[in-house]
Amino acid sequence: MIKVHHLDHSRSxxxxxxxxxxxxxxxxxxxxxxxxxxxxxxxxREIHPLGKSPVLQDDTLVLAESGAILEYLADRYDSAxxxxxxxxxxxxxxxxxxxxxxHYAEGSAxxxxxxxxxxxxxxxxxxxxxxxxxxxxxxxKVMKGFVGPQLKLHLQWMERELGQSPxxxxxxxxxxxxxxxxxxxxxxxxxxSMDAYPKLQGFLQRIEQRPAYQRAxxxxxxxxLGAGAA
Numbered sequence: 001m002i003k004v005h006h007l008d009h010s011r012s013x014x015x016x017x018x019x020x021x022x023x024x025x026x027x028x029x030x031x032x033x034x035x036x037x038x039x040x041x042x043x044x045r046e047i048h049p050l051g052k053s054p055v056l057q058d059d060t061l062v063l064a065e066s067g068a069i070l071e072y073l074a075d076r077y078d079s080a081x082x083x084x085x086x087x088x089x090x091x092x093x094x095x096x097x098x099x100x101x102x103h104y105a106e107g108s109a110x111x112x113x114x115x116x117x118x119x120x121x122x123x124x125x126x127x128x129x130x131x132x133x134x135x136x137x138x139x140x141k142v143m144k145g146f147v148g149p150q151l152k153l154h155l156q157w158m159e160r161e162l163g164q165s166p167x168x169x170x171x172x173x174x175x176x177x178x179x180x181x182x183x184x185x186x187x188x189x190x191x192x193s194m195d196a197y198p199k200l201q202g203f204l205q206r207i208e209q210r211p212a213y214q215r216a217x218x219x220x221x222x223x224x225l226g227a228g229a230a
Contacts, residue, residue, distance in 0.1 A: 012054030
């Protein structure tokens with residue numbers, strides 16, 4: 001049986017969701033974040049040297065990285081291609097868009113969101129009173145001059161793309177939408193009001209209504225991405 005090493009409030013929620021969409025049985029191994037540092041526990045390093053989640057075990061295979069796991073599950077178990085386009089032709093529009101958004105989620109969308117989390121922690125970190133204004137000034141300057149504009153740029157791009165088609169790869173729901181869910185949920189938790197992005201709001205509402213998403217949430221727990229989950 002497939003085994004998922006699942007960290008609460010993390011990217012591994014997407015793996016559970018993918019498995020539920022495919023109707024595959026799996027064993028869930030839960031790990032809890034440190035309540036102070038919000039980091040993953042050392043026990044995860046016994047599964048993978050980086051100590052990160054998700055990690056999927058399938059027979060002798062041990063695979064990390066959520067995008068790689070979703071693609072593996074699609075290629076091995078989704079023979080009907082319910083959640084992924086046909087591999088060929090490689091230049092087909094749906095295939096190209098699917099590949100793009102599978103990589104965009106972590107390669108482009110998540111870095112500014114991670115930076116926003118880091119600088120939010122800097123502002124709240126315990127430090128000598130005389131250092132607080134300096135640290136907060138640096139954090140605010142970076143957020144205003146770089147991170148904030150980058151977040152806006154990416155949110156506008158995603159909003160515009162969902163104005164062209166209901167789902168990221170095209171007219172139907174695919175694993176690319178599962179992969180894209182995490183950065184959009186993170187943005188909704190960290191980037192302030194999403195009122196300027198009705199398509200993204202609609203996307204979140206639609207995915208949360210999917211029965212497979214709800215089953216994954218029941219098994220893995222609800223996401224809380226505002227407190228410090230990376």
